[in-house]
Amino acid sequence: MVNASTASSPQPKLVAREVSVFYGEKQAVFDVDLDIMPREVTAFIGPSGCGKSTLLRCFNRMNDLIENCRITGSMLLDGGDIAGSDVDVVQLRTRIGMVFQKPNPFPKSVYDNVAYGPRLHGVAPTRSELDELVETSLRRAGIWDEVKDRIDQPGTSLSGGQQQRLCIARAIAIRPDVLLMDEPCSALDPIATATIEELIDELKSEYTIIIVTHNMQQAARVSQKTAFLNLGRLIEFDETQKIFTNPSEPSTQDYITGRFG
Amino acid sequence: MLLSYLPLLIIALFGVGAFYASRARISAAPQRALPGLPGHYGWYGTLWTVVPAALVYAVWTIIDDQVIRNIVLSDFPELSGAAATLLYVSIENAAAGVMTDDVPMASVELLLNLENLSAAARFALVTAVSVLGFFWGWRRIRPELTARDRVETALLVALFIASIIAILTTVGIVLSLVVETFRFFQLVSPFEFFFGLEWSPQIALREDQVAASGAFGAVPVFAGTLLITVIAMLVAGPIGLMSAIYLAEYAHPRVRAVIKPLLEILAGIPTVVYGFFAALVLAPSLRNLGVDLGLTISSESALAAGLIMGIMIIPFVSSLSDDIMTAVPMSLREGSYGLGATASETIKRVILPAATPGIVGGFMLAISRAIGETMIVVMAAGLAANLTANPFEAVTTVTVQIATLLVGDHEFDSEKTMAAFALGLTLFFVTLALNVVALRVVQKYSERYE
Numbered sequence: 001m002v003n004a005s006t007a008s009s010p011q012p013k014l015v016a017r018e019v020s021v022f023y024g025e026k027q028a029v030f031d032v033d034l035d036i037m038p039r040e041v042t043a044f045i046g047p048s049g050c051g052k053s054t055l056l057r058c059f060n061r062m063n064d065l066i067e068n069c070r071i072t073g074s075m076l077l078d079g080g081d082i083a084g085s086d087v088d089v090v091q092l093r094t095r096i097g098m099v100f101q102k103p104n105p106f107p108k109s110v111y112d113n114v115a116y117g118p119r120l121h122g123v124a125p126t127r128s129e130l131d132e133l134v135e136t137s138l139r140r141a142g143i144w145d146e147v148k149d150r151i152d153q154p155g156t157s158l159s160g161g162q163q164q165r166l167c168i169a170r171a172i173a174i175r176p177d178v179l180l181m182d183e184p185c186s187a188l189d190p191i192a193t194a195t196i197e198e199l200i201d202e203l204k205s206e207y208t209i210i211i212v213t214h215n216m217q218q219a220a221r222v223s224q225k226t227a228f229l230n231l232g233r234l235i236e237f238d239e240t241q242k243i244f245t246n247p248s249e250p251s252t253q254d255y256i257t258g259r260f261g
Numbered sequence: 262m263l264l265s266y267l268p269l270l271i272i273a274l275f276g277v278g279a280f281y282a283s284r285a286r287i288s289a290a291p292q293r294a295l296p297g298l299p300g301h302y303g304w305y306g307t308l309w310t311v312v313p314a315a316l317v318y319a320v321w322t323i324i325d326d327q328v329i330r331n332i333v334l335s336d337f338p339e340l341s342g343a344a345a346t347l348l349y350v351s352i353e354n355a356a357a358g359v360m361t362d363d364v365p366m367a368s369v370e371l372l373l374n375l376e377n378l379s380a381a382a383r384f385a386l387v388t389a390v391s392v393l394g395f396f397w398g399w400r401r402i403r404p405e406l407t408a409r410d411r412v413e414t415a416l417l418v419a420l421f422i423a424s425i426i427a428i429l430t431t432v433g434i435v436l437s438l439v440v441e442t443f444r445f446f447q448l449v450s451p452f453e454f455f456f457g458l459e460w461s462p463q464i465a466l467r468e469d470q471v472a473a474s475g476a477f478g479a480v481p482v483f484a485g486t487l488l489i490t491v492i493a494m495l496v497a498g499p500i501g502l503m504s505a506i507y508l509a510e511y512a513h514p515r516v517r518a519v520i521k522p523l524l525e526i527l528a529g530i531p532t533v534v535y536g537f538f539a540a541l542v543l544a545p546s547l548r549n550l551g552v553d554l555g556l557t558i559s560s561e562s563a564l565a566a567g568l569i570m571g572i573m574i575i576p577f578v579s580s581l582s583d584d585i586m587t588a589v590p591m592s593l594r595e596g597s598y599g600l601g602a603t604a605s606e607t608i609k610r611v612i613l614p615a616a617t618p619g620i621v622g623g624f625m626l627a628i629s630r631a632i633g634e635t636m637i638v639v640m641a642a643g644l645a646a647n648l649t650a651n652p653f654e655a656v657t658t659v660t661v662q663i664a665t666l667l668v669g670d671h672e673f674d675s676e677k678t679m680a681a682f683a684l685g686l687t688l689f690f691v692t693l694a695l696n697v698v699a700l701r702v703v704q705k706y707s708e709r710y711e
Contacts, residue, residue, distance in 0.1 A: 060599065062595065062598065062599065065594070065595065065598060067514075090601045090602075090603060091601070092601075093598070093599060093600065093601035094600075094601040097599065097600070098595075098599035100592060100595060100596065100599070102592055104590070104592035104593055104595065104596040105596075106593060106596065106597070106610075106611055106615075107593075107614065107615050108614070116597070116600060116602075116610070117600040117601065120600065120601060120602050120606055120610075121601060167596070170596075170600065171599070171600070174600060174601065
């Protein structure tokens, strides 16, 4: 199946077309068109309340949990619909994992936190397979060496940065294609943030990553593409380097130079 | 009569007056930054006017009866104990206008005079203390006075006294239980009480009376309580927990706003209503059902009482569990949903484990309630102290026996009466132990969400 044209210009992993999100009467996101390329880090930046988290949560249908939230437009994962009402949300969320703003390990052991998803979906049926999967996931999240001696301790007893990496291990244990990260470092100190940023850089060799961030330096450091949103509209979407050095839109320029937001 | 309440009226009026007078005094003083609002100075004056006077009134009222009694009875040095009490009661009755025979009129006169004298003296003393208190406070009201702090301290003392009253009452109740139980155990051996298998507290009046054994083995009684509690929890546990899960996790907020208060109404129905529902509606239908199925169900059965009690305690389980589950942070739910879990998987694997301590607490509360419940079992469970695990038979419970033992005319020092105290004390320790265990469980397993 591999031919010259697809190899030179890969298909986008995620596609959004004319996506609008409404909370009741209030519209939070307006007609966003976006192509997310595979194995890249895409950053969503913009001032508070600009709809970047809302847009992110559309990709794995987390907005379904919110009363009165309605989404229009089309969204595709590898060409398959993800926005329709007949989509298997459980299946979708095994392919698109999520890491949240505040580290939210379950009040269970480190092991059980990572094994949570595999057990739900029967990914690793035997104990030895599960052990191996837990270890691989923790290794890939760069936290194995720190927790291997206390794998039975509660996940909530770890430090904030460790908890967040545990949550990343938990998300990648079900082998998703895409990782959504909603301000994953906003509750962490600078050292823990640096660790997570390194991790994101490593993970992009295997996963398509979308990260929402308030921190423009972070977007510049970790992402290849950056989308700037303001007041629910996608203002500009381009190579990160271009956005931060030579943006086309004046409001992008204003935002990244700190004139508002 | 008027004279006995007049001092209280005086204190109240003086108190109000002192408030305005003190406030006016500080307002008239040269103004600068005061350590309190004018109102604080007003309250300061009121406190000095009211509190000492009220204390004097209370102390006088408590001791004057005893003093008068001693003076009146000093004319009859040959009487003592019950005879003196009897005489004094008849003197009091005569003084109140209820004529009895053979009352020494001189003593009646003396009593009336003393009572009038006491009331007048109390009136004078209270008024004097109140006035003195007022001037004492008045003299101290200066801008340097830290009135706000003083009033706050007075408030603190009042709050402390209020809490002490509650604690002392509890201690008093427990002490009286302990004393009476001790007396009971001098008549009946503790071994018989705790391990005896036969409960029949009727003391024989005649030698040949039926069922006159007078046995105080409490095992069947506690077994009955246990049986009914187990049945009640078998009803309330699953139903309460499942309704809590529905309310906390699935119900639309508007549905929840209606259902939750309705469920809590169950806890507000008087237990006597549940009792006659159990006795008059449920028990006969169970009996008829038993006849149809070929089972023997007694018309007073542990089953009927337990089922109804289970319904009654559903809100204790559901309401608390619901609160606890609602308090589980949304971020944990999102984490679980984000990993592709369904609602029921999230509840089973994340919400319920996180909420377990609170749910256990709710269950323990419900069990304590079931053990202590009286009216339902009095009406529906019966009095027969059968030692059985068969829910179709009549059993009796600790609370029923206490109620039965103390209803009617008994000598206060009979074994029968004191057995009620022993039962009550044991029950108290059982529920106390349950509460302690519940508290421990909650503390030990409570999850830290952060």
